[in-house]
Amino acid sequence: MKNRSLVSINDYTKKEWISLLDLAEEFEKNPRQKILENYVVATLFFEPSTRTRLSFESAATRLGAKIVGFTDSSSSSIKKGESLNDTILTVSNYSDIIVMRHPREGSARFASEISPIPIINAGDGANQHPTQTLLDLYSIRKTQGTLDNLNIVFIGDLKYGRTVHSLVIALCEFNTTFHLVSPFELKLPSHIKQHIKNNNLKYYQYTELNEVIPKADILYMTRIQKERFLDPIEYEKVKNAYVLKNSMLEKAKDNLKILHPLPRVNEITIDVDANPKAYYFQQALNGVYVRQALLASILGIK
Amino acid sequence: MSKIRKELKVSAIENGTVIDHIPTKSVFQVIRILNLNNIENQVLFSTNLDSKKYGKKGLIKVSGKYFKSEEVNKIALVAPTATLIEIKDYKVRLKKSVEIPKQIFKFVKCVNPNCITNYENITTKFDVSIEDNGDIKLWCKYCDKYTAKDNIVFI
Numbered sequence: 001m002k003n004r005s006l007v008s009i010n011d012y013t014k015k016e017w018i019s020l021l022d023l024a025e026e027f028e029k030n031p032r033q034k035i036l037e038n039y040v041v042a043t044l045f046f047e048p049s050t051r052t053r054l055s056f057e058s059a060a061t062r063l064g065a066k067i068v069g070f071t072d073s074s075s076s077s078i079k080k081g082e083s084l085n086d087t088i089l090t091v092s093n094y095s096d097i098i099v100m101r102h103p104r105e106g107s108a109r110f111a112s113e114i115s116p117i118p119i120i121n122a123g124d125g126a127n128q129h130p131t132q133t134l135l136d137l138y139s140i141r142k143t144q145g146t147l148d149n150l151n152i153v154f155i156g157d158l159k160y161g162r163t164v165h166s167l168v169i170a171l172c173e174f175n176t177t178f179h180l181v182s183p184f185e186l187k188l189p190s191h192i193k194q195h196i197k198n199n200n201l202k203y204y205q206y207t208e209l210n211e212v213i214p215k216a217d218i219l220y221m222t223r224i225q226k227e228r229f230l231d232p233i234e235y236e237k238v239k240n241a242y243v244l245k246n247s248m249l250e251k252a253k254d255n256l257k258i259l260h261p262l263p264r265v266n267e268i269t270i271d272v273d274a275n276p277k278a279y280y281f282q283q284a285l286n287g288v289y290v291r292q293a294l295l296a297s298i299l300g301i302k
Numbered sequence: 303m304s305k306i307r308k309e310l311k312v313s314a315i316e317n318g319t320v321i322d323h324i325p326t327k328s329v330f331q332v333i334r335i336l337n338l339n340n341i342e343n344q345v346l347f348s349t350n351l352d353s354k355k356y357g358k359k360g361l362i363k364v365s366g367k368y369f370k371s372e373e374v375n376k377i378a379l380v381a382p383t384a385t386l387i388e389i390k391d392y393k394v395r396l397k398k399s400v401e402i403p404k405q406i407f408k409f410v411k412c413v414n415p416n417c418i419t420n421y422e423n424i425t426t427k428f429d430v431s432i433e434d435n436g437d438i439k440l441w442c443k444y445c446d447k448y449t450a451k452d453n454i455v456f457i
Contacts, residue, residue: 008446084422106418106444125416127446191448 002300005112005119009130009166014173021138023293023302024286031289034064035301042095043069044087045122046078046102051262051284052122052131056099059291068094085114092117097298118298126162131294132261133166135287140218142286143257143279147171151215153179156222156242156267158188163261164222165192172196178203179212183238186228209242214251219244221260221267221280246271259283313346318365320387321377326350328380329360334456335376335409336369343367356383375403379410379438379454402438405429410440413453417445426457 001016012020027033041060045053048071057067068091070076078087084102088111091098098115100108101122108121108128123129141147152171158164158180168178168188172195180188180203187205196203206212213219221244229235243266244258260268260280272278296302324332326349332338338345344365353359374386378400388396406428412419419426419442428440428449440449 084418102418103416104418104421104445105414105416105447106412106442109444110418110422110424124418125445 001294001297003118004298005108005115005121006130006294006298007108007112007119007121007124008128009133009170011130017134017137017170020134020290020293020297021141023297024134024138024289025142026302027289027292027296028286031062031292033062035296036060036063036065036299039065039097039299040095041065041067041295042091042098043067043122044091044098044100044102045069045071046073046100046107048072049101049123051287052101052129055284055287056120056122056131056291059288060295062288063292063295065295069099084111088115088119097295120294120298123162126160128166129162130166131287131291132163133170134294135283135290136163136167136220136259136261137170138286138290139257139259139279139283144217144255147174149175149177150217151177151179152218152220153181153212153216154188154220154222155181155209155244157186157224157228158182158222159186160225160228161222161261164188164220167220168192169195172199172201176201179206179215180204181206181209181212181242183207183224183234183241185234185238186224207241209244210248213248213256214253216256217253219256219258221258221264223263223265223267243267243269244272245269246275249275249277252277314392315344315346315363315365315389316392318343318363318367318389319369320389321362321364321374321381322359322385322387323353323356323383324360324362324377324381325356325383326358326360328377329362331380331456332360332362332377332384335380336373338362338364341367371401372403375401376406376409378402379406379451402432403430406440409457410449411455411457412442412445412447413449413455414442414445414447417442417447419444 043053043056060067092115097118099120099122102124105125105127108119108124112119121128154164226235256277257279258277329347329349346363349360350358368388384400386398387394408425412426427443431439433439437451
């Protein structure tokens, strides 16, 4: 992975994902290692993202790296009309690796083509967010002991949720059985389902959440956003149908864990947080270890 | 009688290329894609000619110019039925059909309004795939979205 950009989860092979997860495990045991002391990590956040940015900066700081960058484009020369091309070429002079989030889809791919230093995509519009996928895989493997042959239930906005798309594509490599729970308007797009079909895997679609819970090894919750609905009445009809409450978990398997890419709004009620099956905050912490593994691998230190 | 009229409409060229069997509505797009509106050569074009095979057709003649395959294959998006005839000393030197290219650079716009190529000065890149019903679909190498045949806009 040395010097290779990560724009989409498919830029790396399954073998490389696994070696990153293994390395992340090492960092979980020993998160403070000053192995990047002579390195500068640029975090270019053309749109604000608190969690992802803090997670990357925490990962880099715990490895001893210095961080340069900006937290939204209004405080940078983009406001003066600088092109993405020029920003990337300039910042590449000041740093060893660039972590970027940008509102336009394809921006990270473009940056990786022109940049002399590697790019990590921390989200390009609704397109890709590969480090989220890696931390999701890490969380699944850690809680289940394996990535293979699991029943994974995706709930909520499966149409626009980029984390869902990338994770479904990645899980196609692990003989997953998919259970897809969403309102009709927010079903998983056909081009993503095609990946499942191409791998001859099973998938089931539901509009009701309750019946599927006892089958699940993982419940992957997502937020349904009001602005996704053309008709506000449709939103009102579905908004409460995909809320996970603690009482619904009575028939769940013992090994079930609940994941959520966060931020949560009301789709998981607060009473679930105390249930040992709730794993979303631990999942966010895992993101730090995975990003440490990624930085160390791409910079060629580990 | 009709034969004479046809010859008058489509006068022969000494050296150059004839692009025949263009769907009549696509003639102007072909001119633009091949940048024929910006070259010094003599260009003749016709629309709504009678065609036994297609009913109506368009045709373009470019004097003193031969096209590379990859250049001409670009027009397959709008004129998949087109044939290319190379003329040397008033004689047909080569006749071939256009082929749909595997990749397309530069001259098509990505349909995704949020694609970075619509905001920055970036050469667009697409992989071409053909759907079950024969329609062409373009996959943007940047934003991962498909541009369907009906949404193709030429830059």
